Amino acid sequence: MSKKEKLPKKKKSFIRRLFKWTGITILFLIIAIILIPIIFKDEIKELVLKEVSKSLKADVTIEDFDLTFLSTFPNVTIQLYDTKVTGRTEFKGVELANIKTIEAHVGLWDVIGGDEIEIDEVHISDAKFDVRVDPAGKANYDIVIPEDEKPVADQGPSKFKMSLKEYSLNNIQLVFDDQASDMYANIKNLNHTGEGDLTADIIDFETSTKIDEVTLEMDGLSYLSKVKTDADVNLLMEFKEDDSKFTLKDNSFALNNFHMSLDGFYQMLKDHSQMDLKLNTKEISFKDLLSLVPSFYQSGYESMIAKGDLKMNGEVKGRMDDKNMPGWDFGLNVKNASIRYPALPGSINNIIVDAGSKFAGGSNLDLMTLDVTKFHSEFVGNLIDANLKLRNPMTDPLIDSKLKAKVNLATLGKVMPLAEGESYKGKLNADVALNGRMSAIETEQYEKFNAQGLIELFDFLYKSKDLNEDVNVKDLTFRFSPQNLSLEKMNARMGKSDFAMNGKIDNYLGYLFGKKKEDQLLKGVFAFNSNNLDLDQLMGASTAPSAATTSAEPAPVDPNTEPLLIPDNIDFDLNTNIQKLHYNGIDVNNIKGNVNMKEEVASLNGLSMNTMGGTVGLRGSYSSKDHNKPAIDLGYNLKEIDIQEITTHFLTIEKLAPVAKYAKGKFSSSLNLKGDLTKALEPVYNSLTGDGDLFTNLVTVSGFEPLKKLGESLNMDKLSNQTFKDVKAFFSFADGKVTMKKPLKIKMSGIDTEITGSTAFTQEIDYKMLMQVPKSMIPAGIIKVAEQGLAKVNGLVPKLNIGSIPDIIPVNALVGGTVMKPVIKTDFKEALLKATGNLKNTIQDKGKELVNKAKDSVRTVVKEKVEEVKKDLIAEKNKIMADAEKEADKVRAEAKKGGDQLRAEADKQCNDAMTAAGSNPLKKKAAEIACKEGKKKADNSITKLEQEANTKADNIIVKAKEKADAVK
Incomplete structure (x- = not known):
């Protein structure tokens, strides 16, 4: 192979290419995870606020907003911080909700390009809800604008869709006040979770609820008082077109130590509902039942020994629609029960309770029954017996009730734990019987209604650390009749105070059992007499x-x-x-x-x-x-x-x-x-x-800042302290101000003065004062210079003969600013110059130039001299007063520092006492009293310290003022 021949290019391995592109993809995803929340954050925030504003008739504010999916990928987490929903109309200014954190999970692609955003998780933390219904039935939570009331542009479905699979409420505080139904609830520290696909037709829904305190009141009666609540509820929810059914599966409820469960179902059909619910209380004891009674649960409950046979049943079954109610059967039976505290010599014995309510179901609620067949207890020679029977509650209630009690109050401490320092003495006798129908009362046929009885209290003495003084009731007689309850006499003392009272209450039966609101009017007339009532001591x-x-x-x-x-x-x-x-x-x-x-x-x-x-x-x-x-x-x-x-x-x-x-x-x-x-x-x-x-x-x-400033402005120190005679002022209130209806005419150091204007409740002042200032009150140096100026002008133009300064000079003063920082403006200089006469109209045209020159000369000379005299005097006086103010402020500051230390120590002692008291109501109440007493002593010491400091500071200012006044 020649050197010129090229070798074939070696291909990179598949594994290397896979890692390369995988790395690029991961890098891209990391960048996307970082950038997408930033890119879409503002868009989603605007979308949230837009959807809220067009859907609610309330003001919604969001302090901060965040968007991320680092922890919930591929879902996006929307987080809203410090969200507030405030009423806009009937409940203007009332915060329906104040929520620290709202967290919602939505799909990533919904955020990027979807027309609809589905929310599959919502978590709310650290929130306060203030739910109210006014007497007319208007609710502050009714804030959703109906679709047909929205502007056309805002109509149509929301861009947000709920498809929840999980939600939670953490650390929730809720107050519910329904004044139309006379119902009040206060829930503290609610924690609740729910899981299940709420978009499905058949849902296994699991919930868990824990509440530190539940208080429930209805129609003036307390049903639950600071009850700790735990509930785990599993529901099988089945949804069809015209049929929704909720079946209770595994569930448990705990109210303090009272444990129960519910079995059955609730079904919503097209035109009615069906239900079959049973209360299961097989495992509870008599002591568990007593945990619902605050006086037992909140005082020595753990050490209390309670025995007895307990049966409790509850069932609701049948149809419910616009006319019919389901039937029910509730019963409570306690026999051979007793309550004893190991540390006390006595016990409450032979406790018997037989009570219940039944209704077969249907539209005639008049068939409902309510019975307390027997309520009985005995302790240390004392006896309490009572019963109640109620029939025909909707048309013509039949009432049959008796109460008998004979109690030596001194024996209460032998059978129940009393708070430290608490004791009772005296005797209580009660023998009351009611039997008859409400119709007899309404038609004033009192002979057909048997209502008689007497409640008497003799030599009653109550002591408690919570009270500053003992309560001593010498005698009290309360008598029952069909027409009224009569307080025949009550004579009592508490500390230095004595009081006697008598009177009567009419229509008490109508108030308790009347069908119509107009029949429930409770009337009373009382007379209260006292020779001495020291409320400071009592409180x-x-x-x-x-x-x-x-x-x-x-x-x-x-x-x-x-x-x-x-x-x-x-x-x-x-x-x-x-x-x-x-x-x-x-x-x-x-x-x-x-x-x-x-x-x-x-x-x-x-x-x-x-x-x-x-x-x-x-x-x-x-x-x-x-x-x-x-x-x-x-x-x-x-x-x-x-x-x-x-x-x-x-x-x-x-x-x-x-x-x-x-x-x-x-x-x-x-x-x-x-x-x-x-x-x-x-x-x-x-x-x-x-x-x-x-x-x-x-x-x-004396010491009124506007008068002090006025005196300084006019160089008349005597105006600072005034004595007014025969003052007649007429004023009105409007627009946050007190306004003079007529000019106030007074004399200020011999100066006739007319005042008009107003003072705002925020302490801004706006007054106009017309003062007729005598020439004799103007500083001699200023008058002398002014007269020398006039003489000079007359010397320049002998025939002009301007004359002298008049005896009275009108001066206007405008008083603005605030009470503590007034701003004074006067026309004193102008008034003094004007008082020399109108030169322009008293001379011939040929002397105009000379006269103008003369006027300028007088003005210049007078002005310069006035300023020179005032400047020297004021500068010296100001230095004296400024030095004094610094010294006085130092005295006050030292007193304030000492007061702050006393207040801080009192607050610390209070907080330590409340912490030590924990959840024990008696210790907590004692701690509150100790706090009150400690803060009272601290306030007394602080007041004394401030008074001494103010006196010392005032003396410094007075001496400085005397020194300044001596400067002439």
């Missing part, structure tokens, strides 16, 4: 103003907090006569008046009292008809009230009239005011409307 309050009272800002409000609600089915009158009351450091005497509660409105009628050095008359109402936004309509008449006392004890006064904090004296005032309140019952200031007036014979004001 453990400090005699000094609390931090909440003196703070410039209200404490933050829990979003789940409900305002004080007045029930819509009561009509109560309370007539009050209190000789002496002490509250929040205020002494109030001779309180008389009436409080009425009706149709969700509480009204004050003719309430009068003596307090704060004068007399107070109140009238008005508080309405909770709008449960999210209570309203007030109030009025008062005050006579000779001490300004400092009312400002110290009522934060609102400082908002309405900031000058009051710096004033001393007495005043009289009347006011009419309407507006809304927050959930914490703080005024919504922008909603306030009304008007009022204020009169005072003599009031002094």
Whole structure:
């Protein structure tokens, strides 16, 4: 072979080529995995927000958004962070949902080019849901816009399709408040998972649920209280065109220590439903049942020895449609039961419970029965017996019930654990019997309804660490009749306080068993009398103003907090006569008046009292008809009230009239005011409307920043501290402001002044002051220079004869900025020049040029001299005051630092006590009381520290001011 001949090219092996292209492919996939989320992230976020905005009548915000498929390839993971859904209409501002993380898994090719994105997994973590239904039945979760109400461009199916195979809820907090149905639920720390192909026609669906606490209330009754819940439920779900059936397979439910399971099915057909469900409680004991009773489960449950025969059954079976209900049979039977705590000498014996409810099914719910045939217990010589029979509940309820009890309350501690420091004394006797039909009550045929009985309490004494004082009821008599419940007498004492009460409640049977809402109105009339009522002692309050009272800002409000609600089915009158009351450091005497509660409105009628050095008359109402936004309509008449006392004890006064904090004296005032309140019952200031007036014979004001700034602007220090006589002010409220209805005419250091303007509740001020300033009050140096200027002009033009400065010079002052940082503008210079006369109109045309020159000369000389004199004086005074302010601020800062340390230590002790208490409610309550007492002591120390610092700082400022005033 010659050298010129080419050798054949050796082919690379298949393995090498395979590795090469495999490597390239993997590299490409890695790059795609990194780039695709970046490329499509914004597009998907915009798609999510667009779909949400066109589908919901609520505001949705998403703080952050992420897209990845590194961990879920070939699916894409969409992650939404800090998502909030907030009401837009009736529930404006209410957060329906606040979700920390939402994670959804979707197909990769759906994201890249599909017209529809299928979601096959959803996981929600760290979320709070606030679900509400108002009294009219409107729900804040009803936020999906119906298809026919959407704009034409937004109609049609959503780009997102649910095809779930797995979902989870982790660390969920849920509050459900249905005011239309009088149902409330609070679920804490819910963790739930579900697995199964929800797109299939037959699904094996597996769920697991764990909840730390469940509280459930309906119609004013508590059914579950902080119950720990575990549930594992497996369902066989079968879906056909007009037939969906759910069959319970392996399942278990645990409520605290109460374990049960359900067997059967629930089937949805075209026009009705069928069900057959049975409760299985074969393995539970009497002690397990007691775990559902808070007083047993939350106090010494583990050591409690409970014995007895227990039978419990439950079954729901039959048809349910628009007219029919399925039948049911529930029963509870306890015999030969007892409860004993090893550490206590006594026990609760011979416990018998025989109760149940039955209904055969169908449309006539009047055939339903409810029976508590027997409820009986004995302990340490005490006896409790009760029964209840209810028939025809829908048409004409027949009630047959008895209650007998004879209890020496001092023996309770022998059979049940009591909290540390808790004890009872006294005797309770009860013998009540009810028998008859509601129709007899409705037609006022009381002789056909037997309702009689008596509840008596003698020498009752209750002690507890949770209470600041012992409760001592000398005697109490409560009598039953068909017409009413009568509190014949109650005489009680608590600490320094005494009170007596009597009255009656009408229509209590209609309230309990009435069929129609109008039949359920509960009426009552009570009289409350007290010689001395010390609420500060009863509530453990400090005699000094609390931090909440003196703070410039209200404490933050829990979003789940409900305002004080007045029930819509009561009509109560309370007539009050209190000789002496002490509250929040205020002494109030001779309180008389009436409080009425009706149709969700509480009204004050003719309430009068003596307090704060004068007399107070109140009238008005508080309405909770709008449960999210209570309203007030109030009025008062005050006579000779001490300004400092009312400002110290009522934060609102400082908002309405900031000058009051710096004033001393007495005043009289009347006011009419309407507006809304927050959930914490703080005024919504922008909603306030009304008007009022204020009169005072003599009031002094010192340290008020706007007056200080006005004095500096006019070089008249005496304006800083004022004594006003015979002040008459008329004002109105609107748009978040207090506005002068009429010009306020006053004398300020002998200066006749007329004031108009307004103060915003946010402390911005906008006032105009017209001041008639006497020539004698203007600094002598300025007047002398001005007169020398006039003499010079007259010397230049002898025949001009301008004249002298008048005795009164009108000066306008505009006061803006805020109360603490006012901005003052005056026309003092212009007014002084104008006071010399109108030169232009007093001269001949031939002297115009000379006169203009003379005017300029006067203006220049006066202005320069005024500025020179003011500048020197102000500079020296400012230095004195600035040095004093620095020293005062240092004193206050040291006091604040000390206060912060005291507050931090109190908070730490509180947190340590709450942690140590754990979930034990009694220890937790004790910890709360200790917290309250510790914070109260800290607040007292802080207040004292701040007062001492303020006094020291004020003295520094006063001495500096005296020194500055001496500068002439």
